[in-house]
Amino acid sequence: xxxxxxxxxxxxxxxxxxxxxxxxxxxxxxxxxxxxxxxxxxxxxxxxxxxxxxxxxxxxxxxxxxxxxxxxxxxxxxxxxxxxxxxxxxxxxxxxxxxxxxxxxxxxxxxxxxxxxxxxxxxxxxxxxxxxxxxxxxxxxxxxxxxxxxxxxxxxxxxxxxxxxxxxxxxxxxxxxxxxxxxxxxxxxxxxxxxxxxxxxxxxxxxxxxxxxxxxxxxxxxxxxxxxxxxxxxxxxxxxxxxxxxxxxxxxxxxxxxxxxxxxxxxxxxxxxxxxxxxxxxxxxxxxxxxxxxxxxxxxxxxxxxxxxxxxxxxxxxxxxxxxxxxxxxxxxxxxxxxxxxxxxxxxxxxxxxxxxxxxxxxxxxxxxxxxxxxxxxxxxxxxxxxxxxxxxxxxxxxxxxxxxxxxxxxxxxxxxxxxxxxxxxxxxxxxxxxxxxxxxxxxxxxxxxxxxxxxxxxxxxxxxxxxxxxxxxxxxxxxxxxxxxxxxxxxxxxxxxxxxxxxxxxxxxxxxxxxxxxxxxxxxxxxxxxxxxxxxxxxxxxxxxxxxxxxxxxxxxxxxxxxxxxxxxxxxxxxxxxxxxxxxxxxxxxxxxxxxxxxxxxxxxxxxxxxxxxxxxxxxxxxxxxxxxxxxxxxxxxxxxxxxxxxxxxxxxxxxxxxxxxxxxxxxxxxxxxxxxxxxxxxxxxxxxxxxxxxxxxxxxxxxxxxxxxxxxxxxxxxxxxxxxxxxxxxxxxxxxxxxxxxxxxxxxxxxxxxxxxxxxxxxxxxx
Numbered sequence: 001x002x003x004x005x006x007x008x009x010x011x012x013x014x015x016x017x018x019x020x021x022x023x024x025x026x027x028x029x030x031x032x033x034x035x036x037x038x039x040x041x042x043x044x045x046x047x048x049x050x051x052x053x054x055x056x057x058x059x060x061x062x063x064x065x066x067x068x069x070x071x072x073x074x075x076x077x078x079x080x081x082x083x084x085x086x087x088x089x090x091x092x093x094x095x096x097x098x099x100x101x102x103x104x105x106x107x108x109x110x111x112x113x114x115x116x117x118x119x120x121x122x123x124x125x126x127x128x129x130x131x132x133x134x135x136x137x138x139x140x141x142x143x144x145x146x147x148x149x150x151x152x153x154x155x156x157x158x159x160x161x162x163x164x165x166x167x168x169x170x171x172x173x174x175x176x177x178x179x180x181x182x183x184x185x186x187x188x189x190x191x192x193x194x195x196x197x198x199x200x201x202x203x204x205x206x207x208x209x210x211x212x213x214x215x216x217x218x219x220x221x222x223x224x225x226x227x228x229x230x231x232x233x234x235x236x237x238x239x240x241x242x243x244x245x246x247x248x249x250x251x252x253x254x255x256x257x258x259x260x261x262x263x264x265x266x267x268x269x270x271x272x273x274x275x276x277x278x279x280x281x282x283x284x285x286x287x288x289x290x291x292x293x294x295x296x297x298x299x300x301x302x303x304x305x306x307x308x309x310x311x312x313x314x315x316x317x318x319x320x321x322x323x324x325x326x327x328x329x330x331x332x333x334x335x336x337x338x339x340x341x342x343x344x345x346x347x348x349x350x351x352x353x354x355x356x357x358x359x360x361x362x363x364x365x366x367x368x369x370x371x372x373x374x375x376x377x378x379x380x381x382x383x384x385x386x387x388x389x390x391x392x393x394x395x396x397x398x399x400x401x402x403x404x405x406x407x408x409x410x411x412x413x414x415x416x417x418x419x420x421x422x423x424x425x426x427x428x429x430x431x432x433x434x435x436x437x438x439x440x441x442x443x444x445x446x447x448x449x450x451x452x453x454x455x456x457x458x459x460x461x462x463x464x465x466x467x468x469x470x471x472x473x474x475x476x477x478x479x480x481x482x483x484x485x486x487x488x489x490x491x492x493x494x495x496x497x498x499x500x501x502x503x504x505x506x507x508x509x510x511x512x513x514x515x516x517x518x519x520x521x522x523x524x525x526x527x528x529x530x531x532x533x534x535x536x537x538x539x540x541x542x543x544x545x546x547x548x549x550x551x552x553x554x555x556x557x558x559x560x561x562x563x564x565x566x567x568x569x570x571x572x573x574x575x576x577x578x579x580x581x582x583x584x585x586x587x588x589x590x591x592x593x594x595x596x597x598x599x600x601x602x603x604x605x606x607x608x609x610x611x612x613x614x615x616x617x618x619x620x621x622x623x624x625x626x627x628x629x630x631x632x633x634x635x636x637x638x639x640x641x642x643x644x645x646x647x648x649x650x651x652x653x654x655x656x657x658x659x660x661x662x663x664x665x666x667x668x669x670x671x672x673x674x675x676x677x678x679x680x681x682x683x684x685x686x687x688x689x690x691x692x693x694x695x696x697x698x699x700x701x702x703x704x705x706x707x708x709x710x711x712x713x714x715x716x717x718x719x720x721x722x723x724x725x726x727x728x729x730x731x732x733x734x735x736x737x738x739x740x741x742x743x744x745x746x747x748x749x750x751x752x753x754x755x756x757x758x759x760x761x762x763x764x765x766x767x768x769x
Contacts, residue, residue, distance in 0.1 A: 005053040007050040007056070008048070009078065009081055010048075011043070011044065011047075012047070012075070013043060014044065015070075015071060016067075016073060017040050017045070017108060017149065018146075019069075019108050019142075020071070020138060020181070021068055022045060022094050024071075025038040025063065026038060028063075029047075029049055030092050030174070033052070034049045034050065034051035034056065034092055036048045036050050036051075036092055036093075038092075040150035040151065041097060064076045068137070069138055070138060072396060072397075074397070097152050107142065108142035109285070109393060109396055110140070111138075111140065111142070111285070111286075112283075112317075112392075113140065113321065114139040116136065117135060117139055121321065127166070128187070131190075131318065132193050132319035133183075133190050133191045133318065136178045141228050143433075144228050144369060145157040145183065148457070149457055157367040157368070157369050158183050161191065161366075162189060163184060163185070163189055167186050190366075192206060192364060195208070196361040196362075198356065198358055198359065200355065200361075203360075210326065210362070213225070213360065213362040214323065216360050217234065217327050217331065220235075220239050220241055222246050222358045222359050223362055224357075224361040225323065225336075226350070226363040228372070229343070229368060230335070230343035230344055230368060230373065231336030231344045231350050231354060233246060233358065234323075235332045236331065237257075237259045237332045239300060240300040240301065243303055246332060246334070249358075250334070252339045254627060256304035256307055256310075257303050257334045258312070258333055258334055259310055259311065259331070259333070260313050260331050260332075261315070264282065266330065267312050269298070270299060271294060271309075271312055273291055274379060276382065277291050283392075284392070286313055286314055286391075287313065287386075287392060288311040288312065288374050288376045289379070289384065290311050290377070290379070291310065292309055297310070311376065323362070336350065337353070337354075338357075340436065340443075341440055341442045341443065342443045343371050344371075370433070370453050372390050373433065374390060375390045375393050379728075381732060383749050385728075385747070385749050386748070387754065388756060389433075389750075389751065389752055389756055393750075394433040395433070395454065398429045398501060398760065399427060399504065400428060400501065400764060400767075401504050401505055407769040408464045409460055409464070410466055410762075410763050410766045411460070411462035411466070411482075411484075412489075412759040412766065413451070413467050413478055413759065414468070414758050415468045415470070415491065415494075415518070416437065416470070416475065417755045418437070418755040419443065419756075420432050420434060420435060422454075422759035423458050423460045423462070424764060425460050429501065429760055429763045429764060432759075434756060437625075438473070438474040447475070447478075451478075463484070463485070464485050464766050465479045465482050465487070466766035467479035467489065467762070468519065468762075469520075469521065470518070487765075489762045489766060490519075490521055490538065491519060491520075492518055492721075493533055493538045494758045495511070495513040495518075495758065495761055496531055496538070497762075498757035498760045499511070499746050499753075499757075500533075500746070501760055505717075506768075507533055507535060508533060510531070510706055510709055510715045511530070511531040511532075512722075513529045514527065514529070514723075515754070516604055516625070516723060516724075520540075521540075524601045524602065525549070525602040525604060526543065526604070527605055528544025528604060529543050529544075529722075530665075530702075530705065530706060535764055542709055543666075544604070545569075545668065545670065546601045547562075547566055547602065547607075549561075549601070549604075550562075552600055556610075558620065559607075559611060559622060561590050562607045562610050563583070563615050564591060565590075565594050566611045567615075567674060568594045568595075569594075569671060570672075570674040571675055573591060575678070584620070606626070606723060612694050613628035615677055615678060616687040616691055617681070618632060626723065632694075632695075633729050635687060636688060636695050637729060639686075642686070644696050645680065645689060646697075647673045647676045648676065649668065649669070649673050649697050651667070652669050653667045668702060673694065673701075676693075677693075698730065699732075699734045699737065703737035703741075706718050706743075707737075707741045707743065710743055716742075716743060719745075720747050721753050725753045731747065
């Protein structure tokens with residue numbers, strides 16, 4: 001090669017394993033005529049390269065400025081080494097991975113099948129024609145098949161499949177897009193598709209299995225289909241009978257089902273898609289995208305009862321591509337579980353739990369190591385916002401706020417609902433996939449597995465465990481059982497911190513944290529909170545007016561109870577009894593509970609939305625968390641050209657008096673609003689008009705109070721977090737009013753505003769020095 005003039009060691013960190021990064025380095029190094037090697041190790045990718053000084057510098061530039069499509073590079077650093085000269089390195093090579101040391105590398109996310117692989121699947125002349133497990137360096141499973149790092153075939157569930165000669169040649173060929181693609185396989189050597197009876201007996205394999213499944217769907221049957229991160233329950237989305245049967249078997253009365261379609265054209269026939277929603281559907285992450293349903297869309301009403309939106313996703317594996325394409329219709333693809341349980345991901349679990357629910361299982365023999373539900377995003381007139389962060393997003397790291405010196409290594413165990421866990425180490429927070437609600441034993445077992453797996457793949461040995469204040473959460477009890485220093489984190493502070501972390505901020509900001517409930521530092525249930533917050537602490541400067549939650553958790557399941565409590569507070573006992581009797585024969589007893597103060601006191605904004613949903617006659621009882629509020633927003637959006645009523649809200653306490661420093665928290669009192677809602681309902685006002693007026697009053701009232709408080713505290717930024725801000729109508733009203741007042745507004749896009757983001761907030765608070 002001539003006299004070497006430079007040798008460098010280059011360290012690349014981030015999501016750089018399983019995404020084609022080593023082949024990417026190989027191609028550029030050989031193109032530049034350099035010698036040396038590249039390998040995976042427990043910290044990322046390590047390169048040693050030697051050659052002409054200008055060429056070495058050019059490689060460093062390319063690695064800094066460019067990367068493969070699925071890579072997420074966080075840092076590229078190089079150090080000069082002594083040159084070795086001729087005869088030491090012969091060309092450039094990819095070396096075997098080095099698994100020594102504590103792993104710090106980010107594991108890649110699962111990604112949708114790329115266009116090149118789909119073209120092979122559809123090509124009758126290709127050796128992978130109709131092969132359901134086709135993948136390459138640019139697509140396919142990653143996180144769900146990884147047992148350990150570095151990411152190599154022996155550390156994945158593909159270790160059981162030895163590549164045939166043809167696949168091995170692709171794997172070894174630097175010019176092939178399957179060069180070092182760890183899940184590489186074909187019909188001759190890879191996983192096999194299986195069609196099973198509900199008891200697990202195999203009836204057909206390969207293409208015959210697919211044909212049998214398609215026929216069963218056409219007959220209105222319910223199937224279990226094994227995907228990337230677990231099983232789906234599948235049915236014909238156009239068949240009212242099939243959808244109704246699925247609801248009965250799954251014990252899911254009203255909660256909407258997701259719908260899988262073959263392509264964007266099919267999606268566009270069902271929903272109105274703006275640019276961000278279109279892009280999200282097509283992205284390699286392939287989440288479920290909530291979008292407005294088109295009038296006359298050809299799906300059964302039972303798919304999303306009472307809602308104007310559908311949850312759509314495009315087929316994201318070759319198996320889905322073949323199944324949906326051959327079916328010729330949209331398919332319900334909902335999590336493979338009984339209602340509220342975690343998704344089934346092992347074959348044994350699928351037969352045991354799903355076998356009684358289905359007419360057949362379309363499965364295969366590639367194991368799923370870690371379950372991972374589909375992610376969910378929603379458009380809001382701008383960038384889509386993540387509501388459930390799971391497949392395609394987890395375990396992608398989030399950078400910590402700029403300039404932050406990391407503190408201890410933290411394990412954060414989240415809350416109770418929409419559980420996730422997270423670790424904070426070095427310069428990043430890594431959060432798990434969505435786990436579900438910990439009140440169910442199977443979900444708690446999945447939580448324990450997720451803690452172990454996340455610590456293992458990140459190489460973390462926690463030094464501190466962060467948890468919620470609520471003493472009865474299973475996550476709190478788990479934290480107490482660990483032999484670690486515990487850091488309790490107030491629920492709503494964690495919400496605001498998760499928003500700050502997403503935006504690379506450390507505060508302080510004024511934070512609006514609106515949700516169902518979370519334990520306050522005074523022992524009551526908060527949920528309509530205004531905080532001055534940074535990562536170091538918070539001050540409660542405002543909140544919703546407190547009311548009694550009669551019957552405790554019964555009031556969450558039966559929103560009419562909360563409606564009675566709010567009417568009692570706003571209009572007195574007699575009106576509460578009169579209104580309550582329209583709901584339920586137990587109304588007088590519930591009024592008695594309120595009169596005696598029997599029940600927890602709450603400032604929950606979520607429960608206020610539930611109450612109004614009951615008052616307008618929409619939802620007296622709910623079958624899933626958030627149902628009443630979701631349907632209330634959907635109803636408000638149907639108002640059309642009718643004028644929106646201007647209902648009043650009252651601000652009391654500190655913000656209503658002069659002075660620059662508050663001695664007590666301000667109170668947002670919806671009493672006059674509740675009185676106006678009751679009056680309009682009793683006078684026959686259209687429920688949609690009342691619902692729209694309620695959204696307007698709450699949004700403007702909260703924003704106006706925030707403007708006052710921000711001004712008095714000298715703050716120029718407001719962060720919006722908590723599950724209530726999944727409501728795009730409310731969020732838009734609040735954000736527009738704040739921006740009109742000259743304030744910057746931070747909203748969630750990549751981190752869920754609901755309790756799925758709590759672990760991230762806990763992690764950054766507890767790790768903050």
